[in-house]
Each structure stands twice: as C-alpha cells, then as structure tokens.
Amino acid sequence: MLKVENLRVSYGKIMALHGIDFYVDKGEIVTIIGANGAGKSTTLRAVSRMVPAADGSRLTYNGKNLLDYSADRVVSELGLTHVPEGRRLFGNLTVLENLKLACFARKDREQIKRDLERVFSIFARLGERREQKAGTLSGGEQQMLAIGRAFMSGRKIMLLDEPSMGLAPLLMMGVFNALREINQEGTAILLVEQNARLALKFAQRGYVLENGHLVLEGRGADLLQNPQVQNAYLGG
Amino acid sequence: MTFFLQNLVNALQWGSFYALIALGYSMVYGILMLFNFAHGDIFMVGAYIGFGVATGLTALAAMGMLALPNWVILVLTILISMFLTSFVGILVERLGYRPLRDAPRASAAITGLMIGIILETGNLALLGARRVSFPSLIDSVTYNFGGVYVTNKKIMIVAVSLALMAALHQFVSRTKWGMAMRAMAFDYVVVPLMGVPLNTIAALTFAIGSALAAAAGILFGVAYPVLDPYMGIVFGWKAFVAAILGGRGSIMGATLAGFLLGFIEIFVAMIFPSTLRDLIAYSIILLILVFRPHGFFGEAYSARLRL
Ligand SMILES: Nc1ncnc2c1ncn2[C@@H]1O[C@H](COP(=O)(O)OP(=O)(O)OP(=O)(O)O)[C@@H](O)[C@H]1O
Numbered sequence: 001m002l003k004v005e006n007l008r009v010s011y012g013k014i015m016a017l018h019g020i021d022f023y024v025d026k027g028e029i030v031t032i033i034g035a036n037g038a039g040k041s042t043t044l045r046a047v048s049r050m051v052p053a054a055d056g057s058r059l060t061y062n063g064k065n066l067l068d069y070s071a072d073r074v075v076s077e078l079g080l081t082h083v084p085e086g087r088r089l090f091g092n093l094t095v096l097e098n099l100k101l102a103c104f105a106r107k108d109r110e111q112i113k114r115d116l117e118r119v120f121s122i123f124a125r126l127g128e129r130r131e132q133k134a135g136t137l138s139g140g141e142q143q144m145l146a147i148g149r150a151f152m153s154g155r156k157i158m159l160l161d162e163p164s165m166g167l168a169p170l171l172m173m174g175v176f177n178a179l180r181e182i183n184q185e186g187t188a189i190l191l192v193e194q195n196a197r198l199a200l201k202f203a204q205r206g207y208v209l210e211n212g213h214l215v216l217e218g219r220g221a222d223l224l225q226n227p228q229v230q231n232a233y234l235g236g
Numbered sequence: 237m238t239f240f241l242q243n244l245v246n247a248l249q250w251g252s253f254y255a256l257i258a259l260g261y262s263m264v265y266g267i268l269m270l271f272n273f274a275h276g277d278i279f280m281v282g283a284y285i286g287f288g289v290a291t292g293l294t295a296l297a298a299m300g301m302l303a304l305p306n307w308v309i310l311v312l313t314i315l316i317s318m319f320l321t322s323f324v325g326i327l328v329e330r331l332g333y334r335p336l337r338d339a340p341r342a343s344a345a346i347t348g349l350m351i352g353i354i355l356e357t358g359n360l361a362l363l364g365a366r367r368v369s370f371p372s373l374i375d376s377v378t379y380n381f382g383g384v385y386v387t388n389k390k391i392m393i394v395a396v397s398l399a400l401m402a403a404l405h406q407f408v409s410r411t412k413w414g415m416a417m418r419a420m421a422f423d424y425v426v427v428p429l430m431g432v433p434l435n436t437i438a439a440l441t442f443a444i445g446s447a448l449a450a451a452a453g454i455l456f457g458v459a460y461p462v463l464d465p466y467m468g469i470v471f472g473w474k475a476f477v478a479a480i481l482g483g484r485g486s487i488m489g490a491t492l493a494g495f496l497l498g499f500i501e502i503f504v505a506m507i508f509p510s511t512l513r514d515l516i517a518y519s520i521i522l523l524i525l526v527f528r529p530h531g532f533f534g535e536a537y538s539a540r541l542r543l
C-alpha cells in the first residue's frame with residue numbers, strides 16, 4: 001500500500017538518497033538497515049513529508065500521491081505516522097497530553113477513549129504515569145510514549161526510526177513485543193534500525209541501504225543468512 | 237498609606253495595559269521564536285478599530301436603531317474589535333512572517349519594524365494627522381474608599397483585563413488548541429507529525445495576541461480618550477520589555493511583568509520628578525535583567541533540532 005519509486009532527496013548540494021524503490025504491503029513489517037549516514041532517517045522524513053522529495057520521485061499510499069499532502073495531513077488524513085529519531089516528546093506536557101495531542105485531528109471521541117485504554121494496557125507504565133510530565137520519564141518510558149503517540153494518531157502504518165536506541169536489552173524486548181502486538185492488530189510497520197540483527201529478525205522483509213542506494217533486498221530471514229550482510233552489519 | 241494605595245490603583249491600571257500587550261509578544265515568541273515588533277502598532281490599530289466600532293454603535297443608538305445601554309455598547313465594542321483586530325494579526329503573520337519562517341531572525345525583526353511603520357503611516361493616510369477622541373461610553377463615577385479615590389473606569393479596566401487573562405489561561409491549559417501551542421513552544425519541528433497544522437496554530441496565536449492588544453487599546457481609550465497613530469510605539473516597546481522581563485514565551489511571566497512594570501513606573505514617579513520616571517524605571521529593570529537574564533519564568537529550552 002505504501003509504494004516508493006525513484007525517491008531522491010538532497011540537502012542543499014548533498015544528495016542523501018539517489019533514487020530508491022521499495023514498498024510496504026498491508027499489515028507487513030518491513031525494515032531498512034544501514035550504517036550511520038546511509039540515509040535511513042531521510043527516507044522516513046521524505047515519506048512523512050518532513051523533507052521535500054526531488055522531482056521525479058513517486059510516493060503513493062493506497063493510490064494517493066503523497067506529494068499532494070502536507071506533513072500534518074499525511075498523519076491526519078492518511079493515518080501514516082512517523083516516530084522520529086530521538087523520540088522528540090513534548091517534555092512540558094504530561095503523558096496524557098502527549099497522547100491527546102496526537103489525536104488533534106481525530107473526531108471519533110469514543111474510539112479515542114478505547115485507543116487510550118489500549119495504549120495503557122500495552123504499556124502499563126504509561127498508565128501509572130499519565131499525569132507525569134513526559135520530560136521526566138525514563139528513556140524506556142519515553143520510547144513507549146513515542147510509540148503510544150503514533151498509535152493514537154492514525155496507525156494505518158507506522159514509520160519507526162531506531163526505536164531500540166538507548167534501551168537496555170530487556171526493555172528493548174518489551175518495546176518490540178508491543179510493536180508486534182500493534183502490528184497484529186493491523187498496523188503496518190516500516191522500521192529503520194542500526195541494530196540489524198534485531199530488525200531482520202523482527203521484520204518479514206528488509207532492505208539494505210548504503211550511501212543513499214538500496215543495494216539488497218529480501219526476506220528478513222534470508223538477509224540474516226546473507227554473507228554480505230553478515231560481514232557488513234552483523235559483525236561477521 | 238492612602239497615598240500608597242492611591243498609587244497602587246493607578247499602577248494596576250497601567251499594569252493591565254502592559255500585561256495585555258506583553259502577552260501577545262510572549263505568546264508569539266514562545267511558539268515561533270520571533271518578536272513581532274509590529275505588535276505595539278496592532279495595539280494602536282485595535283484602539284482605532286474600537287473607536288470606529290464604538291462611534292458606529294453610538295451613532296446607531298442615537299438614531300434610535302439600537303436600543304442598548306452604554307455599558308452593553310462598550311462590551312460589544314470590545315468583543316467586535318477584538319474579533320476584527322485578530323484578522324489584522326492573522327494578516328501580518330500570513331503576509332509578513334510566514335514567508336520568513338526559515339529566514340534569519342534579523343529578517344523577521346526588520347520586517348516587523350517595517351510592518352509597524354506601514355500601519356502607522358497607513359492610519360495617517362486614512363484618517364489624517366488629527367487625533368481622534370474615543371467616545372465616552374460610561375460616565376465617570378468616583379468612589380471614596382477611606383480616602384482612596386477609585387473611578388468605576390479603573391475598576392472596569394482592571395476587571396476586564398484580569399478576566400481576559402484568566403480566559404487565556406484556561407484556553408491554553410485546557411483546550412486542544414492551547415495544548416498544541418504549548419507543544420509548539422517546546423518543539424515546533426515535530427508538531428506536524430502529530431497531525432497538527434502548524435500554520436493554523438501560528439495564525440491562531442497571532443489572532444489571540446492581537447485580540448488582547450485590541451482590548452488593551454480600547455481600555456486605554458476609555459481611560460485616556462485621545463488616540464494618535466503613534467500611540468503604539470512607546471506602549472509596544474514597554475510591553476516588549478515586560479515580555480523579556482517575564483521570560484520569553486511565558487504567559488504567567490508576561491502577565492506579572494506587565495503589572496510589575498506598571499508598579500515600578502508609578503512608584504518611581506511618586507518619588508522622583510516625572511521627567512526622570514522612565515530613565516529610573518527602566519534602569520531598575522535593566523538591573524533585574526542583569527541578575528535574571530532569562531527573566532522571571534524564562535526557561536532556556538534547548539535549541540530546536542531539525543528532524
Ligand atoms: N538536515 C540536514 N542537512 C544536511 N545534511 C543532512 C541533513 N540531514 C541529514 N543529512 C545528511 O544526509 C545523509 C543521510 O542522513 P540520515 O540522517 O538520513 O542518515 P541515517 O541513515 O539516518 O544515519 P543514522 O544511523 O546516523 O541516524 C548524511 O550524510 C547526513 O549528513
């Protein structure tokens with residue numbers, strides 16, 4: 001349902017993406033792995049319309065041209081949400097306010113209530129801290145809230161930028177289990193990770209991004225076995 | 237003591253003007269990190285719009301087409317003028333500042349000053365150089381509280397100002413629009429990722445700030461019924477100082493600092509010759525800022541990161 005063709009993005013004179021093609025089907029978990037500076041975050045930013053895509057790029061979502069949408073309408077009208085690198089919570093708002101802000105454009109009050117309860121049942125720690133300022137949460141709780149926010153704001157498809165960053169292994173497992181649960185309820189996931197092993201185990205399909213070019217693609221399990229991937233991303 | 241209380245009343249009145257204007261400065265700075273240097277002139281435009289609305293309504297009343305008591309006309313004047321002036325603010329944001337969202341801050345500052353001059357000279361061109369006098373809608377009644385003289389106008393001015401500030405506080409802390417403003421003040425870049433239209437929130441902030449400035453303009457017109465196109469300049473700068481003193485972006489800070497400014501000015505004038513008033517008053521404020529460079533409630537938010 002998300003289809004990206006010939007995506008090119010440049011920051012001034014620097015070309016970060018040199019025309020990449022990929023897709024995410026309904027209900028799928030897809031990952032893009034790559035080293036620092038490969039262009040992973042840029043890919044997500046282009047899809048969520050936070051950076052402009054160069055002429056000739058084609059981005060469609062369920063047949064709709066994403067380039068016709070502004071960043072806020074991508075979320076509010078298409079249900080495509082982006083959890084950015086570093087979480088970027090509103091530290092001056094409470095946990096509950098952060099979640100409610102993510103429903104800014106939603107009108108379905110009853111469903112919002114149910115979704116809120118669902119977030120608090122997936123992440124019980126957030127429920128206990130709903131009146132706490134987001135800025136005072138621990139790193140793991142912040143990541144939960146960042147995902148919870150995305151869950152509230154549409155969740156047809158979630159773009160996740162390095163959700164494992166800075167999390168202890170146990171917490172990380174918790175977060176990925178929650179993501180699996182959310183995915184099983186119908187949300188497609190496009191995951192960007194430096195932790196390639198984790199990402200390839202988690203995803204059904206994966207792409208390998210190098211210097212703005214997609215160099216490999218395949219099933220997650222196959223990529224894990226690929227010697228090239230093992231050498232470059234899995235520590236040999 | 238009565239002398240002190242007498243001055244306190246005056247200080248509250250002037251503080252109301254400063255605080256209402258400072259709020260607009262501070263809110264806009266909070267979410268867009270720019271000082272709208274045309275804001276003082278929006279206060280002036282608000283006062284003139286109020287003059288127009290009040291004159292129109294009293295004329296209708298005089299012709300017998302509007303059977304309303306004067307105080308209702310005053311309330312209507314305030315509400316209608318706030319509404320109309322908010323569009324001036326929206327226009328200034330849309331035409332003046334939005335194209336400069338990513339430009340260096342100095343460009344926005346220069347643009348603001350230019351917009352101010354355009355509003356002043358535009359008014360001059362439209363209405364000529366004569367001063368206009370604000371219709372007197374309520375008759376002055378003076379009450380004597382144990383030697384302290386308080387007019388009904390002063391009470392009305394302070395009460396209306398406090399009511400507006402309370403309403404603003406409720407709006408910002410309770411509604412989803414207010415929540416979006418607070419979020420935008422914290423991290424403007426990611427706000428669109430929540431499905432929140434940035435431009436709408438920016439426009440709304442300008443609208444509210446301008447409406448409050450208009451209210452200040454009309455209340456000023458009630459107390460000092462002579463308006464001129466340059467009346468916004470000094471008010472604008474003083475309210476700007478209050479916004480800085482309160483802490484950039486802080487609503488509570490702008491309110492308190494606005495009142496503090498009123499107090500300092502009035503009490504300095506109580507002791508020193510009035511020609512020295514501003515010199516001494518603003519030296520005191522400069523001194524406060526030396527010790528509290530971020531103002532009272534200024535939070536040094538981390539510099540905004542790109543996504
Ligand atoms: N705002 C920007 N301005 C200029 N260049 C940028 C900007 N953002 C990213 N780049 C450049 O684009 C390239 C891709 O960056 P991107 O952030 O997409 O990498 P990444 O794969 O997410 O890396 P990491 O794993 O470190 O997060 C890099 O060379 C980076 O320096």
Ligand SMILES: [Mg+2]
Binds near residue numbers: 040041042085
């Ligand atoms: Mg990145």
